[in-house]
Amino acid sequence: SAVISQKPSRDICQRGTSLTIQCQVDSQVTMMFWYRQQPGQSLTLIATANQGSEATYESGFVIDKFPISRPNLTFSTLTVSNMSPEDSSIYLCSVDISGTYNEQFFGPGTRLTVL
């Protein structure tokens, strides 16, 4: 298994500002992912955080809005840029520790409210 922590756990931000969310894993992992869960909705994959290269974004998500860093095999950040109230969501990171596409472990999430 993997223990994943996220910072901050929650935040309230003003529109037009940016927030960087951190994801820390207690072991080296091959694959890390970022998801968004809008209020009352299911999870949507934003991107795959690749170590040493640019993240791979899903349709509807762009790097300018959600820049991602992955400096090593245990850490990643997601920035939500130029925020609007529509960005109010829970943002979760997850990891695949086996590299065999079996189970993914999820962090506790960051609850973001944009005013």
Added chain:
Amino acid sequence: DAKTTQPTSMDCAEGRAANLPCNHSTISGNEYVYWYRQIHSQGPQYIIHGLKNNETNEMASLIITEDRKSSTLILPHATLRDTAVYYCIVRSSNDYKLSFGAGTTVTVRA
């Protein structure tokens, strides 16, 4: 286009088995059935997955029909802590993506 269909919600009695159905009629040969659950205010938690054989672990059992077009997740003795949204996900063996649908909101009642 959703690959799975699940009931929106269901209630279960504490201590009884909870049987959660999932339809995946368009599943292809290399696609697995995964189950995750999300307890309120937490990240999703992996439960179990299978290809065509029935699977069992410490959390649950997964029964997949012979034609693989549907499956059932069984929680053998539901507790109040099993109250959560349960997601049935179809994923191919070479695809890292998890596509979450709406899931089934399961409420276990005392």
